[in-house]
Amino acid sequence: MxxxxxxxxxxxxxxxxxxxxxxxxxxxxxxxxxxxxxxxxxxxxxxxxxxxxxxxxxxxxxxxxxxxxxxxxxxxxxxxxxxxxxxxxxxxxxxxxxxxxxxxxxxxxxxxxxxxxxxxxxxxKTKNIKLTNFCYDILYELETKSNTHPFYKYDENKASNKIINHPMDLFTINSKLKNDKYTSIKDFEKDMHLIFHNCYTYNDRGSEIYNLGEELESVFNKIWVEKVIFQVGQKEKLKRVRDTDDSSTELVSKQIRILEQNKDKLVYKQIINDTLLVATAYENLVAGNIIPFIKILKKFLQTRSQMSLSSADEPVLQAIVESLLPLKYHIPELSLVMNGKMLKGFGRFGYSDIFVLKGIGDSNVSLELKYISLVGLVTNKVGANDLEILDKILEKEDEELLLKRLYTYWSKEHKKTKQTTIGEVMNNGINQLKSYMDVISKGKTIDYSSSGIFDKRVKITKSNPNKLKGFVILVIGFRRILWKSVDEVISNYTYNKV
Structure with missing residues (x-):
């Protein structure tokens, strides 16, 4: 003691x-x-x-x-x-x-x-205390606001003739909490929904127990959304300590009020889940880990119609990636003066596809996007079904073989059809990204004669040295994503969106 x-x-x-x-x-x-x-x-x-x-x-x-x-x-x-x-x-x-x-x-x-x-x-057990308390709070509210007794402990002897393959009850959930068996709130949520699933699967619609299950699930969903909104609110409060922008703070407060007013609606619950995924992916990205962002990008791409496989291109990819990043923390097509001695149209200007601002993260990130249309990988004209089959094949194809595939595209610069390989497209993207990052690290250019950022949307301030990271994201169809990182660059500037 x-x-x-x-x-x-x-x-x-x-x-x-x-x-x-x-x-x-x-x-x-x-x-x-x-x-x-x-x-x-x-x-x-x-x-x-x-x-x-x-x-x-x-x-x-x-x-x-x-x-x-x-x-x-x-x-x-x-x-x-x-x-x-x-x-x-x-x-x-x-x-x-x-x-x-x-x-x-x-x-x-x-x-x-x-x-x-x-x-x-x-x-x-300090590590699991917050998780445990979060779950216990929900169970406590559930018990005070609804009839949990029928779902407290599953008794096989009193059960109907139907055998429950994966039984679950509140007693088991309490025991798992007590013994630190849960490693995430997702596991806890999964067990709770298993109770409801079993209730609806093994009982007749309209029966007393079925109706009690619906009532319990409704109360649980309401409590769950309230808790998530509270957690989001707490996180936003911490962020506002670092954010002196009054208009931004007012906007966040308004968003939280809207969520609280609509917390019982399924669409808002889905929005919360999607927003948390995007926020987590962004936080990982500015910390140097692109994998969570790649996973969300692939998930989003796979929601698109197979009919759009033939028309998808880099502008489409650009729009999708922009939609998966916080509006305040990214600048699309950042304007750069690459070489002040060159003429316009001959290498004087460049545009970084997406410049991701670090906010309170570790590094600013420059993204170079490349899209390989499936149409450019086939020699004959094919339909949507054939493209979808090819899309599924490429999803699992060995990367070394994939990079050697020939790719035919229309060159705006040369105004004719050209042929290359997917590997060459990736290498060109890497070289482009390196040159963009070198220019970004120089800060703001005074005029068109020197290299640097020439974009009114970004405020650049002299600062202590900080890291600038870069990733090339190459998307093939809708199912295969390749990515490469480049060597980080040190910058003596901070970047903020105006």
């Missing part, structure tokens, strides 16, 4: 209440700090009788209420929670005492335990 604690676990309890504020749950605290509870019992001589079970529960309830005395209506909330979870709490304390006996903690009270060893209890 820390010298600053009046009892083992006091600091952890205070920290939990401060972090959760009015969203605290007595049961959630017990579960997420199980090791601390074991330690507290190990400091007193006890037996596993019913009286002692109640004694421990009463003791920790009193501590919980005392440390959270400033939270409104906490006493009523805890009273209701203990009443609803009476059996669950009894089982919890029985397990705690058995664990103490198994580890010989109770008989060994007289032995001294170094402070550093006891402190391990409060840190052992």
């Amino acid at each position: 820390s010298t600053s604690e009046s009892y083992p676990g006091q600091n952890a309890l205070i920290s939990y209440i401060k972090e959760r504020n009015n969203r605290v749950s007595y049961r959630a605290f017990l579960n997420s700090h199980r090791d601390i509870i074991v330690t507290s019992i190990a400091t007193s001589i006890a037996t596993s009788t019913s009286d002692n079970l109640n004694e421990y529960d009463n003791l920790w309830t009193a501590r919980f209420l005392h440390e959270g005395k400033d939270i409104a209506n906490l006493k009523d909330k805890v009273k209701l929670e203990r009443l609803q979870r009476k059996k669950d709490l009894q089982e919890y304390w029985q397990e705690i005492i058995k664990e103490c006996e198994k580890e010989n903690l109770i008989p060994a009270i007289t032995a001294t335990t170094p402070d550093k060893d006891l402190s391990k209890f409060s840190h052992k």
